[in-house]
Amino acid sequence: MFSIVRSLWITFLHMFHKRETVQYPEQKNKLTTRWRGRIVLTRDPDMGERCVGCYLCAAACPVDCISLQATEDESGRRYPEFFRINFSRCIFCGFCEEACPTYAIQLIPDFEMSEYNRQNLVYEKNELLIDGPGKHPGYNFYNIAGVAISGKGKGENDNEMPPIDTKSLLP
Amino acid sequence: MDDAIIHRLWIIAGVLAGLLIVAPGLIWLERRMLALWQDRYGPNRAGPFGLLIVLADTLKLFFKEDWIPPFADKFVFVIAPTIVVVTVLLSFIVVPFAPGVMVSDLNIGILYFLAMSSLGAYSIILGGWASNNKYSLLGAMRGAAQMISYEVFMGLSMMGVVLLSGSFSLNTIVEAQKDMWFIIPQFAGFVIFLIAGIAETHRLPFDIPESESELIAGFHSEYSSMKFGLFFVGEYLGIILISSLTVSLYFGGWLGPDFLPPLLWFCLKTFAFICFFILLRASLPRPRYDQLMEYGWKIMLPIALLNLVVTAGVILMYK
Secondary structure (H helix, E strand, O other): OHHHHHHHHHHHHHHHOOOOOOOOOOOOOOOOOOOOOOEEEOEOOOOOEOOOOOOHHHHHOOOOOEEEEEEEOOOOOEEEEEEEEEOOOOOOOOHHHHHOOOOOEEEOOOOOOOOOOHHHHEEOHHHHEOOOOOOOOOOOHHHHOOOOEOOEOOOOOOOOOOOOOOOOOOO | OOHHHHHHHHHHHHHHHHHHHHHHHHHHHHHHHHHHHOOOOOOOOOOHHHOOHHHHHHHHHHHOOOOOOOOOOHHHHHHHHHHHHHHHHHHHHHOOOEOOEOOOOOOOHHHHHHHHHHHHHHHHHHHHHHHOOHHHHHHHHHHHHHHHHHHHHHHHHHHHHHHHHOOOOHHHHHHOOOOOOOOOOOHHHHHHHHHHHHHHOOOOOOOOOOOHHHHOOHHHOOOOHHHHHHHHHHHHHHHHHHHHHHHHHHOOOOOOOOOOOHHHHHHHHHHHHHHHHHHHHHHOOOOOHHHHHHHHHHHHHHHHHHHHHHHHHHHHHOO
């Protein structure tokens, strides 16, 4: 009997506690930077597209919501001809981000992407690309990789030695 | 028609309209209060303080598919939800809202109320039976057993008040509390009446006929649309009824200091009890069915009898 009265009293006191609710559209929760939300394609610091069209994200995607077609520009850089993410399928698992060798595909803390029309959830490349490096500032894939593109031959990167002549016996 | 009848008709219309407006409003009140006690806000979007949720809820109930299961006993199925509303509304005949504001000052007011609440049990039994569904029947059986057994000592607990005031009429009972509210000499009776009242309206923690977590929704699991809505309204009307009766029997009804009109005093006290009902829902878990019956017959009944005997003895002694 006492415990009943006590629990009544404790519940009554909750009247004066702080509300737990976040009034969503007006108030917003703070999302952490590693929050997995909308997917974006980032760019190098010199504004070149990071994506090299390796298909690893599409392969890693458990729901097959990514489709792309790789192609090459005149300087020898690979880039996706089209890059399409179907957000009505996407489960925001972040596997694509983990698979990406060039930090191109990234998940950002934004989830407000509701649409009235399902087709509007299919994002094309121009909707995915952002004008910045995202979570990895200063990273430039072609400045690190040993791939030759026009304007930069093999071994011309910083911290890179010229390629070894495998035909020669000299050290 | 003479003026008395017209006056009476106005009171009937007022009480009916008031109750039918307040009962859906209680849905809002309950959700807001529950939220308050659970550190939430509750419905607060539609209209000021979310009050329009009442309108939305009612509209939703009206536009839902009114489905009668093919295996149900159609006539009984349809008639069951109306019984609870009708009996509870009829019970309000004897409730004195203010001096002169009551539908009829029956000299057997309390007996009439008990009779009506017993009839209300039919609603649950018939609803559960007509649904032709195991869970509904289980709920109905529990409901019947609970309501009948708790009625026994509900009646007994009220007898103390009857002894003190010497009348079955609620109006006389309220007037007899001019000097002292009956809560003081009849505290045990009050506690028993309140517990029995909660069981009678099968509100939490005694919502064993419904118990959504074990019986889906008990006797009204097959009901939809406005038929379900009637059960709902009946339940809320029951809360108002028990609250107003508690106020009339033990808390001096419309009696109160002069700075507020009697009707307002009555409404305020009733409102406090309605909030208490919601607080009960917010804080207490549901007992098991056998615990409920054991509690009723082994604890409440002896206490009610003892209370009655002691009250009678004391009254005899001082007469």
